[in-house]
Amino acid sequence: MAKKLSKLNNKPFEMAIKVIFIPICLISIIPLWVIFVGSFTQDKAISDYGYQLWPRIFSLEAYTHLFTTPGLIGRAYLISITVTVIGVIVGITLMSMLAYTIANKNFKLAKGLGFYVLLTMLFSSGVVPYYILVTRYLHLKNTIWILIFNGDLINPFSVLLLTTYFRRLPQSLFEAAKLDGAGEFQIFLKIALPLSKPAIAVIGLLTMLIYWNNIYQALLFIDDQRLYTVPYLLYRLIFEYNIIQEGAQYTGTITPYQSVRMAMAVLAIVPVLFAFPFIQRFFIRGITLGGLRGGE
Amino acid sequence: MKVTAFNFSNKKRGIKRRGHALSLYLMALPGMLVIAIFCYLPMTGMILAFKDYDFSMGVFGSKWIGFENFRFLFESGVAWRLIRNTVGLNLLFMVTVQICAVITALLLNEIVKYRLAKIYQSILFFPHIISFVIVGYFAYAILDADIGIINSILSHFGIGKITWYSEPKYWPAILNFISLWKGLGFFTIIYLAGMVAIDPEYYEAVRIDGGKKWHEMWYITLPFIKPLICINVFLAIGRSFYGNLEFFYNVVRNTGQIFSTTDIIDTYVVRTLTVLGDFNMAAAAGLFQGVCGFILILLANWVVRKIDSESALF
Numbered sequence: 128m129a130k131k132l133s134k135l136n137n138k139p140f141e142m143a144i145k146v147i148f149i150p151i152c153l154i155s156i157i158p159l160w161v162i163f164v165g166s167f168t169q170d171k172a173i174s175d176y177g178y179q180l181w182p183r184i185f186s187l188e189a190y191t192h193l194f195t196t197p198g199l200i201g202r203a204y205l206i207s208i209t210v211t212v213i214g215v216i217v218g219i220t221l222m223s224m225l226a227y228t229i230a231n232k233n234f235k236l237a238k239g240l241g242f243y244v245l246l247t248m249l250f251s252s253g254v255v256p257y258y259i260l261v262t263r264y265l266h267l268k269n270t271i272w273i274l275i276f277n278g279d280l281i282n283p284f285s286v287l288l289l290t291t292y293f294r295r296l297p298q299s300l301f302e303a304a305k306l307d308g309a310g311e312f313q314i315f316l317k318i319a320l321p322l323s324k325p326a327i328a329v330i331g332l333l334t335m336l337i338y339w340n341n342i343y344q345a346l347l348f349i350d351d352q353r354l355y356t357v358p359y360l361l362y363r364l365i366f367e368y369n370i371i372q373e374g375a376q377y378t379g380t381i382t383p384y385q386s387v388r389m390a391m392a393v394l395a396i397v398p399v400l401f402a403f404p405f406i407q408r409f410f411i412r413g414i415t416l417g418g419l420r421g422g423e
Numbered sequence: 424m425k426v427t428a429f430n431f432s433n434k435k436r437g438i439k440r441r442g443h444a445l446s447l448y449l450m451a452l453p454g455m456l457v458i459a460i461f462c463y464l465p466m467t468g469m470i471l472a473f474k475d476y477d478f479s480m481g482v483f484g485s486k487w488i489g490f491e492n493f494r495f496l497f498e499s500g501v502a503w504r505l506i507r508n509t510v511g512l513n514l515l516f517m518v519t520v521q522i523c524a525v526i527t528a529l530l531l532n533e534i535v536k537y538r539l540a541k542i543y544q545s546i547l548f549f550p551h552i553i554s555f556v557i558v559g560y561f562a563y564a565i566l567d568a569d570i571g572i573i574n575s576i577l578s579h580f581g582i583g584k585i586t587w588y589s590e591p592k593y594w595p596a597i598l599n600f601i602s603l604w605k606g607l608g609f610f611t612i613i614y615l616a617g618m619v620a621i622d623p624e625y626y627e628a629v630r631i632d633g634g635k636k637w638h639e640m641w642y643i644t645l646p647f648i649k650p651l652i653c654i655n656v657f658l659a660i661g662r663s664f665y666g667n668l669e670f671f672y673n674v675v676r677n678t679g680q681i682f683s684t685t686d687i688i689d690t691y692v693v694r695t696l697t698v699l700g701d702f703n704m705a706a707a708a709g710l711f712q713g714v715c716g717f718i719l720i721l722l723a724n725w726v727v728r729k730i731d732s733e734s735a736l737f
Contacts, residue, residue: 140636144530151527152546155604158561159553161572165564177570225454228447235444240451247462250717253709254692255702256468257461259482265460278461281454311446340554342669347697358556362673365563385570392560399552407548411612 159396165389166190173385189386193394199352200360200391207339207357210274214338218280219331223323225281226289227315232298241290248283258347269351277344279337285330292326293319329409332402339398357395364388472710476702492707501691505708509687510663515595516602517659521652523603524610528648529640531611532618544615547608558601559673566597591684594675598685601674610655617651618644654727661723664716668693688712 157180165178169186176183193200228234229241257278267273296319304314320327345359355363365388467482472492474485496502527547534540565572566587574584587593625643634642666687675685677694688708696705 140533141535144534147530148543151607152543155546155550155608158550158565158604159557161564162557162561173570177567177575178564178572179575180572221454221457224450228451231447233443234447236448236451240455243455244458247458249720250466250713251462252465252469253706253713254696255471255706255709256465256482258696259468259471259702260460260465263478263481276457276461280461281457286454305443311443312450315450336552340556342556342672346672346693358554361556362559365559365676388560389564392557396553396557399554403549403552406552407545410548411616 162389162392166386166393168386168389170384170386186386189390192387193390199355200387202353203355203357203360204394206271206274206354210271210356211335211338214275214280215331215334217275218282218285218334218338219327222281222286222330222334223289223320223327224315226286227293227319229286230290230293231311244281244283244286254347261348268348269354271354273348274341274344274354274356279341279344282334282337285333289323289326289330292323296322328405332405332409336399336402336406339395357391361388361391361395364391469706469710469713471702471706474703474706476706492703493711496704496707496711501704502708502711504683505686505688505691508684509666509689509712512595512598512685512687513659513663513666515599516606517656517663519599519603520606520610521655521659523607525614525645525648525652527607527611528614528618529644531615532644533636544608544612547611549608550605551609553605555667555669555673558605558670559676562597562601562674563676588678589680591681594681594684598671598674602670613655614648614651617648621647650731653730657723657726657730661720662716664688664712664719666690 161178161180164180164182165173166189167185167187168179168182169184169188172183172186225240225244229237229244231237234240261273261277262268265273267276300318300322301314304318309317340358341356342358342362345354345356346362349355349359364384471482471485473487473489474482475488475491476482477485480486493502531540531543534543563571566574568574568584568586568588571587573587578584585593587597621644626639629639629643666689668689671685671687671690672693675681675690677690677698678685689712692705692709692712695701695708
C-alpha cells in the first residue's frame with residue numbers, strides 16, 4: 128500500500144510511538160492487575176502492607192473461602208445468573224419483535240413506534256417517579272422481578288440496531304413468503320430471525336452485559352440481602368464490612384475480607400472477559416461499515 | 424411467478440392485509456407495554472417536583488406548592504454546586520478524552536505493522552467494558568489512605584501519605600484520569616476508523632510538495648476527522664447535564680467530605696431519595712435535569728445534523 132511506504136523512513140518516530148504506547152497499555156491493564164494480584168495475596172499481607180503489584184505472600188485462601196463457604200456470595204451469583212439469563216431471553220424476544228414491526232414497511236404505526244422508542248433515549252422521567260411507581264404502585268420493591276422487568280429490559284439502542292439490520296434484509300424474500308400465504312409472525316420467525324443471527328448475537332451480548340453489571344436497580348429497590356446481585360454485593364462490600372462479618376458469624380470462621388473482595392471482583396469480570404473479543408470485533412466492524420464516517 | 428397472485432379478489436386482499444397488521448400489532452405489543460410502564464408512565468410523576476409529597480395522599484393527592492422546591496434548591500446553593508460539578512466535570516472529561524483520543528489515533532495510524540496496532544487498540548479498548556463497580560474497587564485499592572498502592576509508593580519515597588478520600592481538590596483530576604482511562608480506547612477506535620478511510624493519494628500529494636509527517640497530519644488527517652470530532656463533541660455537550668451515576672457512585676462512594684467537587688445531579692437525586700428520604704428535593708432536581716438535558720440534546724442534535732445528517736440521533 129502506498130501509505131505504508133511512507134512510514135518506512137521514520138525509524139525514530141516508530142521508536143517514539145512504542146515508548147508512548149507501552150506505558151499507556153500498561154496503565155490500561157494495571158488496575159485490573161492490582162485486583163487480580165490482590166485476590167491471590169494473603170489477606171493479612173494486604174492489611175499490613177497494602178495492595179501491591181505482586182503478591183507479598185501468595186495465597187489461595189480467598190478463592191477457597193469463596194468456593195467452600197459461599198453463603199451470601201453464592202446466592203448473589205445465583206441471583207445474578209438467573210436475572211441475566213431470563214433478562215436476556217425476554218429482552219431479545221421483545222426487542223426483536225418490536226424491531227421487526229418498526230422495520231416493516233407495510234405497518235402504519237412503524238414510524239410512530241420508532242419515535243416512541245427513540246424518545247426514551249432522549250428524555251427520561253428521572254429517578255423519583257420511577258421509584259415511586261415501582262415501590263408504591265407496582266409493589267415490586269425487594270422482589271426478583273424488578274431486577275428483570277425494569278427500564279433496562281428494552282434498550283432503545285439495541286432496538287435501533289435490529290431495526291436497521293432488518294431493514295437491510297432483502298425485501299424480495301418477504302414478498303415471496305407473503306405470496307405463499309405466510310403471516311407476518313411466520314415470516315419473522317422463519318426468515319427474518321434466522322437471517323439476523325449476528326445482530327441477535329450482538330444484542331444478546333450487550334443485554335447480557337447490561338444485566339450482569341447492573342447495580343442501579345438493586346441500589347434503588349433491594350434491601351433484602353438474599354436478593355443481592357453480584358455487582359451490588361461487591362458495591363456493598365466496599366462500603367460495609369459487616370456484611371461479610373455476618374456471614375462469618377454464621378459459619379464461625381474469620382473471613383479474609385480484603386482478598387475475598389478482590390477474588391469476587393475477579394470472578395465478576397470473568398463473563399465480561401469472555402464477551403470482550405466479540406464486543407470489540409462487533410464494535411470495530413460496526414464503526415467501519417456502518418455509522419460514523421470521517422473521510423470522503 | 425405464481426399465477427394465483429393475480430387471482431386475489433379485493434375482499435380477500437383486504438382481509439389478508441388486516442391479518443398481517445394484526446400480527447404486527449401483537450408482536451409490538453409486549454415491547455410497547457414494557458416501555459409504556461417503565462418509561463412513559465413515570466413521566467406523569469414528574470409533577471412531583473411541584474408538590475409536597477405525602478405518602479398517604481399519593482402522587483396526585485399531594486399538595487401543590489409550585490416552585491417552592493426549586494426555590495429551595497437554588498437559594499441554598501445546592502443547585503449551583505450540582506450544575507457546576509455535573510456540567511463542569513462532563514466538559515472536562517469530554518475535552519480530555521477527545522484530545523487524547525485524537526492524538527492516540529494519529530499515532531496508531533502511523534504504525535506500519537497492522538497486527539501491532541490492533542494489539543494496542545484492543546488493550547486500550549479493554550477498560551471500556553469493565554463495569555464501574557470494578558473501577559470502584561481499584562480506585563479503592565489504589566487510593567485508600569492506609570493500604571492503597573499510591574500511598575505505599577509515596578511513603579516509600581519519604582513523602583507523607585495523603586488521605587485522598589478527604590481532599591476535595593484532588594478529585595476533578597482523579598475522576599478525569601479515570602474517565603480518560605475508560606474512554607480513551609473507545610474513541611481512539613472511532614477516530615482511527617475514520618483515519619483509515621482516508622485515501623493515500625492525499626498523503627502522496629503532501630509528500631510530493633515536500634511536506635513532513637507533521638504536515639500530513641495537520642493538513643490531511645485532521646481536517647478529514649474534523650466532522651467526527653465535532654459530532655462527538657456536540658453529542659457530549661448535549662449530554663452534559665447527565666452524569667454517569669454508576670461511575671460516581673462507585674468511585675466516590677458517597678464520601679461526604681469530597682462532595683463539594685464530586686457531587687453531581689444524579690448522585691444527589693439518588694442519595695436524597697434513598698438515604699434522606701426527601702422526595703421533594705430529589706424530584707425537583709430530577710425534573711430540572713430532565714428538562715435542561717432534553718433541551719440541550721435537541722440543540723446538540725440539530726447542530727450535529729447540520730454537520731453530517733446520518734450521525735444525528737434523529
